[in-house]
Amino acid sequence: MQAIRYGEHFASRLLFIPDGGKTSIFRPAGTSAHSIFGLSMLVLTITLCIFLVVASLLLYVLLRYRHRASSPEAEQEPAQIYGSTQIELSWTVIPVLIVVILFLATARVILSSEQPHEPPGALDVIVIGHQFWWEYRYPKLGIVTANELHIPVSDSGHPTPTYLTMSSADTDHSFWVPRLAGKMDLIPNKVNVMSLESQAPGLYLGQCAQYCGTQHAKMLLRVYVDTPADFAAWAAHQKQPPVEDANAALGRGIFQQNACISCHTVAGTVAAGRFGPDLTHVASRDTIASGSVINTAANIRAFVDNPAHFKPGALMPPMHLNEHDLDAVTAYLMTLK
Amino acid sequence: MATQTPTTAVLDQASAQGQRPLWLETVQDWVTTVDHKKIGIMYICYALIFLVVAGFEALLMRIQLAIPNNTFVSPQTFNRLFTMHGTTMVFFVGMPILFGFGNYLVPLMIGARDMAFPRLNAFSFWISAFGGLLLYFSYLGGDGLYGMGGAPDVGWFAYAPLTERVFSPGHSTDYWTLSILLSGIGSIGTALNIVATTISMRCPGMKLNRMPLLVWLYLVVSLMAFVVVSPLTAAQIMLMLDRYAGSHFFDTQAGGSAVLWMHFFWIFGHPEVYILVLPAFAFANEIIPVFSRKAIFGYPAMVAATVGIGFISLSVWAHHMFTVGMGAWANTFFTFATMVISVPTGIKIFNWLATLWGGRIHFTVSMMFAVGFLFQFLIAGLTGIMLSVAPFDWQLGNSYFVVAHFHYVLVGAILFMIFSAFYYWYPKMTGRMLSEKIGKWHFWLFLIGFHLTFDLMHVPGLLGMPRRVYTYEADRGWAILNMLVSSGAIFQAVASLLFVSNLVYSYFKGAIAGADPWDAWSLEWSTTSPPPPYNFAVIPTVGSRRPLWDLKHPEDPDSNYEM
Numbered sequence: 038m039q040a041i042r043y044g045e046h047f048a049s050r051l052l053f054i055p056d057g058g059k060t061s062i063f064r065p066a067g068t069s070a071h072s073i074f075g076l077s078m079l080v081l082t083i084t085l086c087i088f089l090v091v092a093s094l095l096l097y098v099l100l101r102y103r104h105r106a107s108s109p110e111a112e113q114e115p116a117q118i119y120g121s122t123q124i125e126l127s128w129t130v131i132p133v134l135i136v137v138i139l140f141l142a143t144a145r146v147i148l149s150s151e152q153p154h155e156p157p158g159a160l161d162v163i164v165i166g167h168q169f170w171w172e173y174r175y176p177k178l179g180i181v182t183a184n185e186l187h188i189p190v191s192d193s194g195h196p197t198p199t200y201l202t203m204s205s206a207d208t209d210h211s212f213w214v215p216r217l218a219g220k221m222d223l224i225p226n227k228v229n230v231m232s233l234e235s236q237a238p239g240l241y242l243g244q245c246a247q248y249c250g251t252q253h254a255k256m257l258l259r260v261y262v263d264t265p266a267d268f269a270a271w272a273a274h275q276k277q278p279p280v281e282d283a284n285a286a287l288g289r290g291i292f293q294q295n296a297c298i299s300c301h302t303v304a305g306t307v308a309a310g311r312f313g314p315d316l317t318h319v320a321s322r323d324t325i326a327s328g329s330v331i332n333t334a335a336n337i338r339a340f341v342d343n344p345a346h347f348k349p350g351a352l353m354p355p356m357h358l359n360e361h362d363l364d365a366v367t368a369y370l371m372t373l374k
Numbered sequence: 375m376a377t378q379t380p381t382t383a384v385l386d387q388a389s390a391q392g393q394r395p396l397w398l399e400t401v402q403d404w405v406t407t408v409d410h411k412k413i414g415i416m417y418i419c420y421a422l423i424f425l426v427v428a429g430f431e432a433l434l435m436r437i438q439l440a441i442p443n444n445t446f447v448s449p450q451t452f453n454r455l456f457t458m459h460g461t462t463m464v465f466f467v468g469m470p471i472l473f474g475f476g477n478y479l480v481p482l483m484i485g486a487r488d489m490a491f492p493r494l495n496a497f498s499f500w501i502s503a504f505g506g507l508l509l510y511f512s513y514l515g516g517d518g519l520y521g522m523g524g525a526p527d528v529g530w531f532a533y534a535p536l537t538e539r540v541f542s543p544g545h546s547t548d549y550w551t552l553s554i555l556l557s558g559i560g561s562i563g564t565a566l567n568i569v570a571t572t573i574s575m576r577c578p579g580m581k582l583n584r585m586p587l588l589v590w591l592y593l594v595v596s597l598m599a600f601v602v603v604s605p606l607t608a609a610q611i612m613l614m615l616d617r618y619a620g621s622h623f624f625d626t627q628a629g630g631s632a633v634l635w636m637h638f639f640w641i642f643g644h645p646e647v648y649i650l651v652l653p654a655f656a657f658a659n660e661i662i663p664v665f666s667r668k669a670i671f672g673y674p675a676m677v678a679a680t681v682g683i684g685f686i687s688l689s690v691w692a693h694h695m696f697t698v699g700m701g702a703w704a705n706t707f708f709t710f711a712t713m714v715i716s717v718p719t720g721i722k723i724f725n726w727l728a729t730l731w732g733g734r735i736h737f738t739v740s741m742m743f744a745v746g747f748l749f750q751f752l753i754a755g756l757t758g759i760m761l762s763v764a765p766f767d768w769q770l771g772n773s774y775f776v777v778a779h780f781h782y783v784l785v786g787a788i789l790f791m792i793f794s795a796f797y798y799w800y801p802k803m804t805g806r807m808l809s810e811k812i813g814k815w816h817f818w819l820f821l822i823g824f825h826l827t828f829d830l831m832h833v834p835g836l837l838g839m840p841r842r843v844y845t846y847e848a849d850r851g852w853a854i855l856n857m858l859v860s861s862g863a864i865f866q867a868v869a870s871l872l873f874v875s876n877l878v879y880s881y882f883k884g885a886i887a888g889a890d891p892w893d894a895w896s897l898e899w900s901t902t903s904p905p906p907p908y909n910f911a912v913i914p915t916v917g918s919r920r921p922l923w924d925l926k927h928p929e930d931p932d933s934n935y936e937m
Contacts, residue, residue, distance in 0.1 A: 060838025219768020
């Protein structure tokens with residue numbers, strides 16, 4: 038374990054570019070990412086050794102046996118050697134042994150991490166990939182949200198891992214939060230399961246890692262690992278019905294009379310579309326546009342006016358609202374805390 | 375038994391004495407030719423044109439990615455660029471350039487006068503060439519009915535269901551499908567031709583175990599191409615049926631399978647990497663011995679390793695799919711198969727090392743590129759081992775680390791070896807030497823650019839940057855690295871221009887090469903440079919793997935030692 042710490046430290050020093058590491062695979066903060074990190078250090082060590090041995094041999098040979106015009110034998114052909122069975126055997130057997138070691142170490146990690154046995158305290162989340170955003174549904178808690186995944190922190194005495202059941206509504210996507218776990222693809226007509234577990238509260242970033250269409254680049258991931266108290270408070274808030282602010286009645290009306298409701302849901306209202314993100318508590322999120330823009334009134338206004346302003350290729354069309362209606366709808370959305 | 379008919383150096387150049395042909399006659403001569411050498415050269419020229427085009431596409435992408443949140447090109451344009459870059463480089467640069475050298479060299483090296491099926495050869499070239507033109511015609515004709523203009527934008531492996539009509543309306547994807555289909559027909563034709571030629575056209579005395587290693591490797595490559603191009607072609611037809619005939623192979627909304635496409639594509643796609651890299655190994659097998667002045671070390675082991683790679687490469691494809699949820703046992707199997715293939719590959723590197731050992735190494739430009747190949751292929755192999763470790767791949771897969779890895783193979787190994795082959799065989803093809811002076815500039819600039827770009831490209835992948843993003847967030851720590859990666863591209867572009875100008879300049883002004891400028895040992899050097907249309911006035915007879923060594927050293931012929 039100590040060795041891994043040192044390795045971690047060394048790798049971070051070696052590879053970190055200023056302010057990097059928010060999404061570095063060498064700064065694991067989740068159970069799965071840790072086990073991959075351990076294995077990857079073994080692999081890196083072995084491959085580095087092979088490189089040093091072979092590259093120095095190569096360098097030696099190139100320097101030692103370079104043609105020197107001044108040498109007395111320069112014009113003669115060197116001794117011709119056609120091969121040697123013993124030598125061939127030795128450089129076949131040694132690589133085979135290395136492969137066996139690597140394979141056994143790898144198989145152990147694959148087999149242990151790919152057989153999920155869900156403990157009783159586990160949280161279930163259904164993840165559905167969309168062009169170009171993430172839908173999160175918590176069936177046991179009755180919560181539906183988008184783009185910002187909240188999970189409880191897990192401690193080793195009382196593990197509360199989160200099990201993600203993943204699929205896609207359209208094309209292939211891939212869920213990759215490097216500091217928490219390796220990636221898992223979201224494939225339409227197929228269900229994949231992965232577990233996410235972290236002992237360190239915080240915000241972990243990532244993004245879609247399978248090309249899924251025009252706006253693949255801004256399909257960002259945000260995973261909030263909350264303390265138990267924070268998670269309980271967040272869940273309780275999300276279960277509330279949407280705020281009914283009388284001041285926003287005008288905006289609500291415009292929202293409900295326009296095409297907005299064919300794609301978006303605001304729980305308990307006529308807005309029950311499933312094509313776009315659930316907006317019941319949209320104002321409580323830190324970001325909009327799948328993590329690519331900070332959630333402010335000005336940004337929401339610009340996004341509703343023309344989503345391509347932030348995300349060219351996003352499937353939401355420009356809403357063609359006049360300035361007055363835009364302001365009203367923005368005001369309404371900002372009340373949906 | 376070591377004596378054989380001296381081969382036919384400098385026979386007649388009488389044909390060169392006649393009147394200069396009219397321009398149109400020259401064109402007609404090339405368009406209607408069935409001569410394997412002319413077809414080979416056309417393959418190579420065609421590939422070079424596309425190399426410049428696809429290289430330019432790469433340059434545009436690197437400009438876009440040099441700084442975060444850049445708006446140099448739109449996401450749509452960027453997605454088309456990486457799709458066209460990948461498709462072009464694999465199908466219309468890599469395949470034709472390697473088939474071009476194969477076409478040119480295989481008959482000459484086995485002492486034959488042409489390929490087994492010269493007309494099929496011409497057909498294969500023209501159908502592949504048409505495929506490439508069709509792909510680029512999509513920039514004009516890809517609009518379709520829906521105004522979804524321009525070139526395909528589904529990525530070079532075109533994962534379903536993004537290619538279905540719901541997600542890719544218009545005709546751009548159809549251009550992609552059809553051009554791959556045509557290039558596949560061409561590849562199968564040429565593969566068939568090379569197999570038939572090596573099996574039935576060898577000169578007297580050239581038993582299978584005396585064939586030059588280059589020919590052995592092309593034989594294995596061609597057999598592989600047979601096996602693996604067919605599933606690709608099948609998948610393209612299935613996709614066409616999905617798009618226009620209402621079938622649902624990959625149409626997930628009607629119960630089709632996205633994973634099915636991945637299997638079809640990668641059972642082609644991974645062996646394809648070996649189809650591209652084995653010819654590079656083939657060049658190394660000829661060039662490294664000649665410039666070390668030694669016979670290749672362990673010929674039988676080299677053949678065995680090649681055949682081994684050919685077989686094992688058919689069982690590794692799903693290492694591209696470690697993250698699709700195939701289950702633990704499938705992942706374990708494909709991890710194992712992928713690791714195993716490193717053993718025969720390692721044997722090759724060790725044998726090249728042993729060939730250099732005790733030699734007198736002449737650092738011509740050709741050899742410098744070959745040395746670059748050795749180091750870079752070593753590194754590419756080791757990052758390949760990292761990626762074969764499925765859990766490590768869950769982190770590295772589809773990140774810039776993968777992009778760096780396969781460019782290390784495709785550029786660092788294959789393209790370096792192609793450059794090496796150009797410096798080595800250009801004199802045979804044209805009768806003139808390439809300039810070593812320009813060549814050295816080409817080598818060093820390209821080497822610097824290559825390492826600046828592709829060494830550093832590994833790091834953003836480790837820091838979480840996925841591939842195929844048209845832009846990225848400023849706060850991830852990827853910006854400086856991407857700027858450096860992009861700046862390396864400039865060195866490579868300049869070096870490539872130098873290379874092309876060297877090809878043109880030396881064609882007119884290069885030193886006269888003579889039949890055998892490198893004092894080499896295989897049959898192509900026994901005829902004139904360039905060889906006459908019939909290659910050899912008298913079909914040679916060989917008594918060993920290095921017939922010209924035997925001629926030059928009659929007192930100590932190879933056949934005394936060969937295992």
